[in-house]
Amino acid sequence: MSNPLLTVSGLGKRFGGFVALADVGLQVAEGERLGLIGPNGSGKSTLVNCLCGTVKNDMGQVTFAGHKLNGLSAHQRTRLGMARSFQLPRPFPTLTLAENVRVPILYAADVKGRRAVSDPSERCDELLDMVGLLPKADRKPADLTQIEMRKLELARAMASEPRLLIADEAMAGLSHQEVDDILALLMNLNAQGVTIVMIEHIMRAVLAFSQRLVVLVAGRKLADGNPQDVIRQPDVVAAYLGS
Amino acid sequence: MRNVRFILLALAVAAVTLAVARLIDNAYVFFAGYVVLQYIVLATAWNILGGYTGYVNFGTAAFFAVGAYTTVVLHKTVPLMPLPGMMLAGGVISGVIGLGMGYLTLRLRGTFFSIATLAMAVVAQTLITNWYFVGGSRGAYIIRPSDSPIFSGDYIQYLFAIMLLLSVISVSIARAIQHSRLGYGFSAIRDDELAAEASGVPTLRLKLIATALSGGLMGMAGAPLPYYVTYLDPASGFSLSYAVNTIAMPLIGGTATWLGPVIGAVLLGTLQQVATVTISSALSLLIVGLLLVSFVIAAPKGIVGWFKR
Amino acid sequence: MDLSLDLLGNALVSGVLLGGFYAAVTIGVSISFGMLDIVNIAHPAFVILGSYTAYIANSAFGFDPILSSIVLLPAFYLLGVAIYHVYDVSFERRGDASIRGLAFFFGILFITEVILVLVFGVDYRLVDAPYVGPSLHIGVIDLPLRLLVPCLVSLTLIGVLQLYMSHTVIGRAVQAVAQDPMALRLMAADPSRIKRIAFGLSIASASIAGAILIIIQPVEPSIARDYIGRIFAICVMGGLGSFGGTVVAAMILGIMESLTSTFYGPSWSPAVAFGFLLITLAVRPAGLFGRS
Numbered sequence: 001m002s003n004p005l006l007t008v009s010g011l012g013k014r015f016g017g018f019v020a021l022a023d024v025g026l027q028v029a030e031g032e033r034l035g036l037i038g039p040n041g042s043g044k045s046t047l048v049n050c051l052c053g054t055v056k057n058d059m060g061q062v063t064f065a066g067h068k069l070n071g072l073s074a075h076q077r078t079r080l081g082m083a084r085s086f087q088l089p090r091p092f093p094t095l096t097l098a099e100n101v102r103v104p105i106l107y108a109a110d111v112k113g114r115r116a117v118s119d120p121s122e123r124c125d126e127l128l129d130m131v132g133l134l135p136k137a138d139r140k141p142a143d144l145t146q147i148e149m150r151k152l153e154l155a156r157a158m159a160s161e162p163r164l165l166i167a168d169e170a171m172a173g174l175s176h177q178e179v180d181d182i183l184a185l186l187m188n189l190n191a192q193g194v195t196i197v198m199i200e201h202i203m204r205a206v207l208a209f210s211q212r213l214v215v216l217v218a219g220r221k222l223a224d225g226n227p228q229d230v231i232r233q234p235d236v237v238a239a240y241l242g243s
Numbered sequence: 244m245r246n247v248r249f250i251l252l253a254l255a256v257a258a259v260t261l262a263v264a265r266l267i268d269n270a271y272v273f274f275a276g277y278v279v280l281q282y283i284v285l286a287t288a289w290n291i292l293g294g295y296t297g298y299v300n301f302g303t304a305a306f307f308a309v310g311a312y313t314t315v316v317l318h319k320t321v322p323l324m325p326l327p328g329m330m331l332a333g334g335v336i337s338g339v340i341g342l343g344m345g346y347l348t349l350r351l352r353g354t355f356f357s358i359a360t361l362a363m364a365v366v367a368q369t370l371i372t373n374w375y376f377v378g379g380s381r382g383a384y385i386i387r388p389s390d391s392p393i394f395s396g397d398y399i400q401y402l403f404a405i406m407l408l409l410s411v412i413s414v415s416i417a418r419a420i421q422h423s424r425l426g427y428g429f430s431a432i433r434d435d436e437l438a439a440e441a442s443g444v445p446t447l448r449l450k451l452i453a454t455a456l457s458g459g460l461m462g463m464a465g466a467p468l469p470y471y472v473t474y475l476d477p478a479s480g481f482s483l484s485y486a487v488n489t490i491a492m493p494l495i496g497g498t499a500t501w502l503g504p505v506i507g508a509v510l511l512g513t514l515q516q517v518a519t520v521t522i523s524s525a526l527s528l529l530i531v532g533l534l535l536v537s538f539v540i541a542a543p544k545g546i547v548g549w550f551k552r
Numbered sequence: 553m554d555l556s557l558d559l560l561g562n563a564l565v566s567g568v569l570l571g572g573f574y575a576a577v578t579i580g581v582s583i584s585f586g587m588l589d590i591v592n593i594a595h596p597a598f599v600i601l602g603s604y605t606a607y608i609a610n611s612a613f614g615f616d617p618i619l620s621s622i623v624l625l626p627a628f629y630l631l632g633v634a635i636y637h638v639y640d641v642s643f644e645r646r647g648d649a650s651i652r653g654l655a656f657f658f659g660i661l662f663i664t665e666v667i668l669v670l671v672f673g674v675d676y677r678l679v680d681a682p683y684v685g686p687s688l689h690i691g692v693i694d695l696p697l698r699l700l701v702p703c704l705v706s707l708t709l710i711g712v713l714q715l716y717m718s719h720t721v722i723g724r725a726v727q728a729v730a731q732d733p734m735a736l737r738l739m740a741a742d743p744s745r746i747k748r749i750a751f752g753l754s755i756a757s758a759s760i761a762g763a764i765l766i767i768i769q770p771v772e773p774s775i776a777r778d779y780i781g782r783i784f785a786i787c788v789m790g791g792l793g794s795f796g797g798t799v800v801a802a803m804i805l806g807i808m809e810s811l812t813s814t815f816y817g818p819s820w821s822p823a824v825a826f827g828f829l830l831i832t833l834a835v836r837p838a839g840l841f842g843r844s
Contacts, residue, residue, distance in 0.1 A: 054437065073447075074440035084441055092434035094499070095427075103431045106424045108443025160443050299654045301593075347834045354591045355788070355833055357654055361593065362781030366826035373819055380819075483777065487662045494655055529666045536659035539652040540642040 005030040005065055005164055005195050006051075006082075012059030013046055013219075020046040021219045024060070028164070028197060033190050035210030035227065036199045039239060043219040044199050045087065048168050052084045053077045065163060078108045083162035087169045087199075089149040091141035097152060098124050098137040101159045108160030123159070131155045131185060147178045154185060164195045171202055179205050207231070215239070246419050253411045261404055265396065273399045277471060279512035280406040281464050285485065286492035286504035287413040288460035291420065292453045293490070294498030297433030298353050302344075302360030303489040305367040306337040306458045308480035310465030313337075315377045315475060318385055325392070326405060330466040337462025338455040345454035349447060368481040382476025385469040402467050413460050417501040429453060461489075484528055488515075491535035497545025506546050558692045563814040564807060565693050571806025572703030573768055575799045576761040577779055578786040579710050583754035585784070586793025587730035588747050590639065594657040596779040597664035598755050602628065602762020603677075603771040604668060610679040617679045618705055621763030625756045632755025635660070636748045644744075661776065668773035676770035684767060702764035707799070709760050713753070714795045726750040730793055778822050785829035804828075 008026040012019075021043045028034050038044050049055035051062055053074035062069040067080055083104075092100050098121075105120045117123045128134040131151035136143065144152060150170050157165055167186060171179045183205055190196050200206045206213065206227070213227040217239045223230045230236060264272050285303060292298050300306075310333030317329045348359045372380045391401035420426045428449045431439035439446050469475045488511065496507025511531060518527035542548060577599055584592040602621060609620035643653040678684075683697035717723035725746045765771060786805055790797035805828055809821045 052441065054440070073445075074437075075443050075445050078441055078443040086438065086441070090435050090438040092431050092438065094434055095430055099427065099430075103427050103439070103444065104442035106427055107431075107445075156438075156442065293651065297651055299651055301658060347830055351833060353650060354654070357591070358593070358780075358784045358788075359830060359833060361777075362784065362826040362829050365778060365781050366823045369820065369823040483662065483665070483774070487658070490655055490658060494652070498651070525666055525670050529663065529670065532659050532663040532666060536656060536663065539655045539659065540638065543652060 003030050004028065005032075006197075007063040008051070008060065009063075010060035011047070011050060011057050011062065013043075013050055013055065013057050019219050021050065021057070024216070024219075024221050026214060026221065026224070028195060030163075030195055031190070031193060032195055033186075033209055033211045034195075034197045035206040035213045036197060036216065037201070037203075037206055037213065038216035038222075041218075042216045044216055045168065046219075047216065048084060048166055048199060051077075051166065052082065075107070078104070078160050078162075081161070081163035082166070083108075083157040083160045083164070084166040085150075085153040085157045085168055085170050087172070089141075089153040091144075091149065091152055091156070093141055096138050096140060097128060097133055097144075100141065100152060101127050101155050104156055104160040117161075127155045127159050130158070130188075147174055147181070150174065150182060151185070154182070158189065158194075162194060164197065165189065166197045166199070168199045169201065170198075171200060171205055183209060203231075245422070246415070249418060250411070250415045253415060257407045257411050261407060264403065265400065270397065270399060273397070273403045274471075275516040277399070277403050277406050278516060279509060280403070280410050281468075282488060282492060282508040282512040283410040283505055284406070284413045284464040285461055285489045286496070286508040287410075287417045287501065288457045288464065289489045290493040290498055290501075290504040291417055291429075291460075292457040294493050294503070295420065295426065295429035295433065296450055296453050298349070298450065298453070299357040299490070300360045300454075300457065301357055301486055301490070302364045302367075303461055304481045304483065304485040305360070305364040306341065306461035307465035307468075307485050308371065308477075309337045309340060309367060310334065310462030311468040311475060311480050312371055312377055313462070314466045314469045315383050315385065318469065319376070326401075326467060326470065330405075330409070330463045333466035334459040334463035337465070338459030341454040341458025342451055344458075345451045349450045349454065364481060364486070368477050371480070372477045378476065380477060382474055382479075383469070384474050387470050387473050398470070402471055405467060406464075409460075409463060413464075414501060414505060416456070416460075417504070421501050425449070425452070484531075487528070487531060487535065488512075491531050491538075493545075495534055495538045495545055497547030499544070500547055503545050503547045510546075559814055560811075561693055563810045565695065566699060567807030567810030568803050569695075569699035569703040569806070570768075570810055571803030572706045572799075573699070573764055574782060574786055574806055575802035576702070576706030576709055576757065576764060578783045578790070578798050578802055579706075579713060579795065580754035580757040580761065581783050581787045582790065582793055582795065582798045583713075583726075583750055583757075586787055586790075586798075587726060588750055588754075590636075590747075590751065591654055592657050592751075592754070593654070593780060593784075594661040594664065595754070595758065596776040596783060597661045598628070598631075598758035599762045599765060599779065600668065600771060600773060600776045601664060602759040603766035604672060604762070605759065606763035606766055607677045607679055607771070610681070611677075616681055617763040617767060618681075618701075618760070621759045624759045628759040629752040629756040632752035633748050635755065636751035639751075640744055640748070665773045665776060672773065674772050674774070676772050677766065678770045679766050681767065698767060702767055705760065705764055709757060710795055710799060713757070716753075717795070722746065722749055781822070781825040781829055785825045785832060788829065789832045 004027040006028040008024060011021055011024040013021040024047065036044055046055065050057040053072055064080060064082055069077055101124050102120060105117055105123055109117050125134060128137050131154060133148060133151055133155065141149065141152065154170060171182050179202060186196055186209065198206065198209055210227050212225065213230045214221060215223040215230060215236050222239060223233050223236050264276060289300060289303060292300055313333035313336050314329045317324050317332060344359060344363060348356045371377060377383055388398050391398055393401065428444045431442060431444050432446050432449060436446050492507030492511050493504040495511060497503030515527045515531065518530060538545065581592060581595050584590045605624055606617035606621050609615040610617045639656065683701045686697050688695040717727060729743055729746050782805060786798060786801045790801035805825060808828065809824045812824050813821045
């Protein structure tokens, strides 16, 4: 890999006696679409939380766009260009959709040393339009359906103008058609140059999306490579079938 | 631009208020009005932290009394210092205390912050009670000058005018924040701190700003108190009724906007002034407590909420 | 030298006894805040209410304050159930428990205090019982019964509650709620009902805590506030909801306060609890015995 945007090495995290992550190493290239899969409890969420600074890793190092991230808080990482969507959408309930998207525009996209947003209101409309929520710009999140909530979550993540987007199970619980909607959205973002790490259970979506697939089992990286090869690997099949 | 217009408008309202009060020319109007204005400042200050960021401060009395006792100290050491200087000093000290408290407890869940503020009020009172320089438990006497230093009239008119100006300042700050980048950050913190961090909001720094600003304004509101009461003891300076009123007023008026605390303070403050004279001060406090509980149960958005949607 | 050693010994012993009593005042909050995550800052007001009911039973009818507080347990339990019901309907089910829930309990604290002032005035009240005056003497150590009896009553109360929590179906369910409310729903139990019972128990404990408070010191309505810092300091340091931790933390605070009051004067002791609380919050918010 000539030009890695994100490098994870020797990452480890324990909760009490429980080892959530052990010696995880990973590289993501600029512009890549990476899929991250693994059974429940395999450490995917912990990995996302360690990358984004929500949880402090005990061991190892995360390097993003040339910056060492250890010790940086979550908002500092967002400002460096790493955004996430939450597995369970966490909108700001008392703010309108437009205001929800405006928060990261004001606090992450529009800070010193980064590409300044010339007109926050216009950018707000643009982002809501991109996910098809512009007509509801002045509504509150409580009025949204499940899929609209996911779309708001993505729009808000994109509002910080990230170089890397971590989409944490952005499609769980959605219908076939809705999954395709979100998938198209993510492909479109990637085409604009955003590197995307997708954590997902829906195999069809992961395989359609990913250029490369990483499998996490019991806190360790089990496989990393071409998606079609990885899912035929015997130990991956075994981990998924639970034998 | 909108802010400048608002400040000019608020100053005009304040000037009219002062002119009308001077026309009525009754000392009681100034004494009662001063208390209502003081509560506008306290409720607005509380709301910057409590309403905007969602961190409940039970320690209003402590910040307020620290401001008041700063004046007692300055009155004894630098008697010639003008009152606005003392207010500034009280504000700075209270703000720094807010900053320190916040630094220690704001990393934790909001309830721990609230509990710590409650306990802090008790400790600040203990410290003052044991500090003989400011009168200890026996209290301190301050001689109120007889005339206003800047315009013709009684000193109480001067106190009234100063508190009026401080209300304009506090309300203008609260309103400016509400429509600013800072205001969006505060709302994001109140709604979901984790999501706020993920959106690039430096939550700890913003919470510290809110705590220091809120505490500082409370200290400034407390600084003229010794001249108003002329006798200050820890029991009255740290009275729980300050904390209750300051929480009740924004919650009754509505916490989401700058207007809520002002409405709450004017209504509840006036009601209490009337009830204290006509019924009794204990009963008027009981009314405040009952109103607080009924509003949080039945009208979560306060009076302002009735007029929206 | 001998004198100060005596002083130290007596301060330590009365600190332990005082701590035993603090445990009784705190145990209700260990249940409501520690286990149910309900920030009942009005708890000390209910303790003072317990002091006044014991006072009425004692001064008007000559009953023993502790026995009468036990008789009054059901009344306090029902009061707790009623308050939890209002809290549940108004805040928990709306998912709006934070600011307004805190303000609700703060309002209740204040209303209770004002009503007590209106009814009883601000004079200090005390009770009369055979164990209020005398002391046991072991060597140079004084064991005032006024402190010893409350400490024993408190430890008995906590022991009974601990047995209830670990040996009954409802007690275990309360502990399950503390761990994970969703798990309980899967067990087909109604979390609201379980929490109502637990909150009722926490307020019931205030009846006994109030009775032993008025045995230890004269009571007036505003002293509730002095206990807020103590109670939450102990509860947090004890590890939120651990009964054993509560007792140990209460005794540590009792000893610290007793030493402060012996060597620096009683007017400083309220500050000790706050220092204790702040240090706990800053250094180890999970408490001395909590899961980190």
